[in-house]
Amino acid sequence: MGRAPCCEKMGLKRGPWTPxxxxxxxxxxxxxxxxxxRALPKLAGLxxxxxxxxxxxxxxLRPDIKRGxxxxxEEDTIISLHEMLGNRWSAIAARLSGRTxxxxxxxxxxxxxxxxxxxxxxxxxxxxxxxxQPPKLDADASKSNQDAKLEQQxxxxxxxxxxxxxxxxxxxxxCSSDMSSSLTTSDNNxxxxxxxxxxxxxxxxxxxxIDTPENNLALDEDFWSEVLSSDxxxxxxxxxxxxxDQFQPMSPLxxxxxxxxxxxxxxxxxxxxxxxxVYSRAEEFTQLLEL
DNA sequence: AAGTATGTCAACCGCCGCGTA
DNA sequence: ATACGCGGCGGTTGACATACT
Numbered sequence: 001m002g003r004a005p006c007c008e009k010m011g012l013k014r015g016p017w018t019p020x021x022x023x024x025x026x027x028x029x030x031x032x033x034x035x036x037x038r039a040l041p042k043l044a045g046l047x048x049x050x051x052x053x054x055x056x057x058x059x060x061l062r063p064d065i066k067r068g069x070x071x072x073x074e075e076d077t078i079i080s081l082h083e084m085l086g087n088r089w090s091a092i093a094a095r096l097s098g099r100t101x102x103x104x105x106x107x108x109x110x111x112x113x114x115x116x117x118x119x120x121x122x123x124x125x126x127x128x129x130x131x132x133q134p135p136k137l138d139a140d141a142s143k144s145n146q147d148a149k150l151e152q153q154x155x156x157x158x159x160x161x162x163x164x165x166x167x168x169x170x171x172x173x174x175c176s177s178d179m180s181s182s183l184t185t186s187d188n189n190x191x192x193x194x195x196x197x198x199x200x201x202x203x204x205x206x207x208x209x210i211d212t213p214e215n216n217l218a219l220d221e222d223f224w225s226e227v228l229s230s231d232x233x234x235x236x237x238x239x240x241x242x243x244x245d246q247f248q249p250m251s252p253l254x255x256x257x258x259x260x261x262x263x264x265x266x267x268x269x270x271x272x273x274x275x276x277x278v279y280s281r282a283e284e285f286t287q288l289l290e291l
Numbered sequence: 292a293a294g295t296a297t298g299t300c301a302a303c304c305g306c307c308g309c310g311t312a
Numbered sequence: 313a314t315a316c317g318c319g320g321c322g323g324t325t326g327a328c329a330t331a332c333t
Contacts, residue, residue, distance in 0.1 A: 016301070016327085038318065054319075055302065090321060105322075106300050 013047045017056050021046060025053055026061055059102045066098025070107055078104055079112055 013021075028044035034057065037050035046053060059065075070078075074096060081092045089101035089108075096104065 059301075087322065110299055
């Protein structure tokens with residue numbers, strides 16, 4: 001049996017909402033909430049489908065919506081988040097209070113995309129959403145669906161990614177644009193070359209238990225001390241920017257969850273896994289330093 | 292002033308994953 | 313096990329506004 005249409009087309013209004021309809025929807029949701037969007041329009045006396053009501057509320061009528069133009073700071077944040085998350089507008093919106101995914105998507109397509117170089121636009125998430133998930137690699141074959149869902153929402157904190165993500169540089173969501181640290185890999189795939197506050201330094205990740213299964217990617221605090229404090233003044237305020245364009249790790253890694261990452265994959269997907277973990281640990285470590 | 296091109300953004304469409312019966 | 317309902321998501325559309333010729 002085929003799927004039922006999301007709403008009856010006959011007799012239901014479409015197009016722009018009138019102020020009267022808005023008021024009805026606001027009044028209803030303020031009184032009864034929106035437990036069931038499908039039933040809501042009938043109960044509220046609106047000639048709209050549930051989806052339309054939901055969209056109108058989420059994107060326009062919600063009391064916590066921030067209206068008006070995006071600030072430069074917000075725009076920079078969106079660009080930064082887009083580098084990291086791709087076209088996951090809802091995930092980006094979740095990090096920008098008061099802004100909706102639709103609004104962010106619009107501002108991206110109308111303003112922000114133009115500010116970026118051509119090669120960024122070509123390499124970042126221009127593909128349509130695929131109908132099927134890309135085949136899982138051996139490395140994350142054991143990942144549960146729940147993890148996959150979480151990963152989609154917040155890939156920074158969960159290892160794993162798809163091949164699209166691999167192509168983008170990773171930078172933290174709350175980095176300022178003048179961040180002075182960067183983190184890249186060197187040719188031998190085991191050295192991490194850190195450029196922090198204009199000081200170059202290299203770390204051999206093998207010195208820090210990164211590929212020892214029993215240590216579960218236990219990068220110790222010495223590693224992060226070096227990553228984050230290469231300005232010789234103790235601690236830097238910025239996160240490293242992770243650039244793994246050329247990153248193809250060769251050593252096997254085991255994540256904190258005990259999932260084996262096959263670093264020899266030529267797809268580089270697991271390089272992203274690696275950096276997700278690296279970044280996650282950097283974040284944890286910096287939070288510790290801030291305490 | 293009129294016609295056309297381009298930009299903006301609210302709204303819609305169709306797909307997907309999850310929960311449930 | 314599976315079919316279905318639902319909410320949620322990203323891509324796309326189209327009406328309207330504005331800029332340009």
